[in-house]
Amino acid sequence: MLLDNLSWKILKYLQTNARMSSAEIGRQVGISSPAVTERIKKMEDLGIIESYNTMVSPLDVGYQLKAIINLRAFMGKxxxxxxxVKTYDEVVNCYRITGNENIVMEVVLRNQKHLESFIDQLIVYGETKTQIVLSHVVKNNSIQKP
Incomplete structure (x- = not known):
């Protein structure tokens, strides 16, 4: 489904603040609250809006390290x-990719010992390459109109 300009505007507000009320979005885009609700429901039903999430600060809940781990899987693994990988609590995001490695993961860990233990679990599946994240430079979870 191609979205019209109004639906893109609604998506923009939801991506900025998913808790924004339909009434507030309606005021911003110039339509009624029920019309906003109807458009949101339609986008949910079509799978355009997949979910609403709560962003948690890993540092504030005890995770001192964030890392990017690439995995090059062994044959048959x-x-x-x-x-x-779906069972690992440490994994925030996991992607199957092209190139020499098969997998790239974003993980959060309590400390270096936790990182070592986690890598020990991974090496039965393949070779790992780990980078420690120093800072978050771009934080953009939104998709813009093409």
């Missing part, structure tokens, strides 16, 4: 890994 990719499929088992793809099932196992």
């Amino acid at each position: 990719l499929k088992p890994f793809l099932e196992k």
